[in-house]
Each structure stands twice: as structure tokens, then as C-alpha cells.
Amino acid sequence: MEVKECVAKHPKLNRLKLIRRIVFMIVGAGLFSVGLEIFLVPNNIIDGGITGISIILAHETRLPLGIFLTVLNVPFLLLGYKQIGKTFAFSTLFAVLMMSIGTSLLIPVPPLTIDPLLASVFGGIILGIGVGLVIRSGGSLDGTEIVAILVSKKSPFSVGEIVMFFNVFILGSAGFVFGWDHAMYSLIAYFIAFKMIDITIEGVDQSKSVWIISDNNDEIGEAITSRLGRGVTYLEGEGGFTGSYKKVIFCVISRLEEAKLKSIVDEMDTGAFLAIGNIHDVKGGRFKKKDIH
Structure with missing residues (x-):
């Protein structure tokens, strides 16, 4: 109806x-x-x-x-x-x-x-x-x-x-x-x-989805927000082997920001799990970049 x-x-x-x-x-x-x-x-x-x-x-x-x-x-x-x-x-x-x-x-x-x-x-x-x-x-x-x-x-x-x-x-x-x-x-x-x-x-400016699992989730999330101007979302996860609680960072970036994001993650936690995938379309939400002062 x-x-x-x-x-x-x-x-x-x-x-x-x-x-x-x-x-x-x-x-x-x-x-x-x-x-x-x-x-x-x-x-x-x-x-x-x-x-x-x-x-x-x-x-x-x-x-x-x-x-x-x-x-x-x-x-x-x-x-x-x-x-x-x-x-x-x-x-x-x-x-x-x-x-x-x-x-x-x-x-x-x-x-x-x-x-x-x-x-x-x-x-x-x-x-x-x-x-x-x-x-x-x-x-x-x-x-x-x-x-x-x-x-x-x-x-x-x-x-x-x-x-x-x-x-x-x-x-x-x-x-x-x-x-x-x-x-x-x-x-x-x-x-x-x-x-x-x-x-x-x-499109030429292809967007990418990012999943990050780290013991320094909060620091990485704050760095992505402040240095890339991208919003992040924290998801709840559970380790398959240990059954322990895991916080997962999810965000969407542009293709040109991929290298900078990798350097941020390596700087905060060299052992962090990082997965990056291509996205065809991004619509809604708060994908638009925030101003970085």
C-alpha cells in the first residue's frame, strides 16, 4: 500500500x-x-x-x-x-x-x-x-x-x-x-x-569499503575521522577461534585515500586485520567528507 x-x-x-x-x-x-x-x-x-x-x-x-x-x-x-x-x-x-x-x-x-x-x-x-x-x-x-x-x-x-x-x-x-x-x-x-x-x-573515482579489526580500534577510528575526514561505524563481532568479543571498524573511502588509510592503520597497529573491497555505488548516510581543520 x-x-x-x-x-x-x-x-x-x-x-x-x-x-x-x-x-x-x-x-x-x-x-x-x-x-x-x-x-x-x-x-x-x-x-x-x-x-x-x-x-x-x-x-x-x-x-x-x-x-x-x-x-x-x-x-x-x-x-x-x-x-x-x-x-x-x-x-x-x-x-x-x-x-x-x-x-x-x-x-x-x-x-x-x-x-x-x-x-x-x-x-x-x-x-x-x-x-x-x-x-x-x-x-x-x-x-x-x-x-x-x-x-x-x-x-x-x-x-x-x-x-x-x-x-x-x-x-x-x-x-x-x-x-x-x-x-x-x-x-x-x-x-x-x-x-x-x-x-x-x-565511475573513475571508485569507492572502497574498509573493515578493520584491531586492539587499537578507538585510536584507529579517531585517526580516520580526524586525518581522512571520513566517518566510521563500529560493529560488534566475535572471534571464530577464541569466541572473544571483537570490535570491527567499517568505513567507506575513495580510491585515492586507500594508501593513506593503510599508512594510518600500520602506524597504529602493524598486526591489525585490514580488508578493502570495491563498491559500485554509495548512496545516503554520511559518506560526504567532513571538513578537516
Whole structure:
């Protein structure tokens, strides 16, 4: 009842969110199309997943790339509809259709470079940003992960391992179709795109979560607050071996503050337990830095 009332009270906000998602998916799919048709495809360089298979098939059959991007992705969306949810399925279908249309519209546009290394680097960057924008908007541009989810349920392999196997097989196939030098360029483009997806989703100034267990918890907590300007939270813990009470410090810092935090912990307690992990999003609370006087 509360959710319905909330939705009813903020119809403009919901419409703005929907419009924002659609715009980002269109922009992301457009960038992906540019990366393919203006950089990778003219230089016989492929990407991983369904996109890589589509590029190979389009090259062998001389049919438009957009046809294969749609025909190969849609069956996997239908197959995994129950596993991935209605919203994600429709978002992905919309993004794939926009990508297919984009590749068709860009066919007459000449490539910006015929240097395969430049094409790999800049094509990978643009592809990665495009995919990252679509993922941030709740969709996807490739059905490989859907296949991996379904296969992992009936095999001992994880989703990541299955996706890696698919991509190694697909990128390796480029060696037989385009030559092994182009297969190696394809690996460069794939790696760059993979890293750009992470950067686009997580942001350049990536946040990090920190857990600290020490006998000098209070001193470390005060030092983090006064010297880094970050708030800390004390959690209650129990030692697994000794069963003794442990106080755990939790805080969130920026990537640039990691080195300074480590030096603070080492200065206070060289034997302290310190665990640092990446965080995709930070929202709410008091994450904003306090002024340090």
C-alpha cells in the first residue's frame, strides 16, 4: 500500500527515471554501433559474445550485421525470460534493437582509421562505454550471459567461467576467419572494452569499503575521522577461534585515500586485520567528507 501511494505521489519522478533510462540505452546502443561499424568491423576485428559471432557470420554471408545481432540475441532473451525478469528482458530487447538499427544506419559511414591497433583501442573504448551505459540503465547488449546463467544451473561451472569459455572460443575463431593477427587485435579490443565497462559502471573515482579489526580500534577510528575526514561505524563481532568479543571498524573511502588509510592503520597497529573491497555505488548516510581543520 505504501509503495502504491509513493508511486502515485511521484508520477513525474517515475516518468523522468524511465525517460532517463531510455535515453541512456539509446546513447549506449548508439555508441556500441559506432564502435562496431566505424572501428572494428571495417578492420576485421571482433568483440566477444553474440556480437563476435554476428560479425563473423556477417563477414561470411555478406548480410547486414544488424540482422544477426537481432536474430541471435532474441532467442536467448525468450529462453531466459523467466530467469532474468520481464523488465531486464524488455530493456535488453530494446537496447539490442537500437543497436541493430544503429549499425544499419552507419553502414555508409567510412571508417575513421584503417590502422588495426588504433581501431582496437578506440573501438574497445567506445564499445565499453556503450555497454556500460546500457547496463547502468538496466539492460544488456549480449545474450551470452543469459546462456551462461542457464548452463550454469546444470553444470559445475560458474557463470563467469562459462562466459570466458564462450569468448575464448569466439575470439579464437577470428584467427581462422580473419587471420591470427586480427584475432590478437580482437583480444586487445575485448580487454579494453571490458575495463571501460567497469569504469563506466563504477565511475573513475571508485569507492572502497574498509573493515578493520584491531586492539587499537578507538585510536584507529579517531585517526580516520580526524586525518581522512571520513566517518566510521563500529560493529560488534566475535572471534571464530577464541569466541572473544571483537570490535570491527567499517568505513567507506575513495580510491585515492586507500594508501593513506593503510599508512594510518600500520602506524597504529602493524598486526591489525585490514580488508578493502570495491563498491559500485554509495548512496545516503554520511559518506560526504567532513571538513578537516
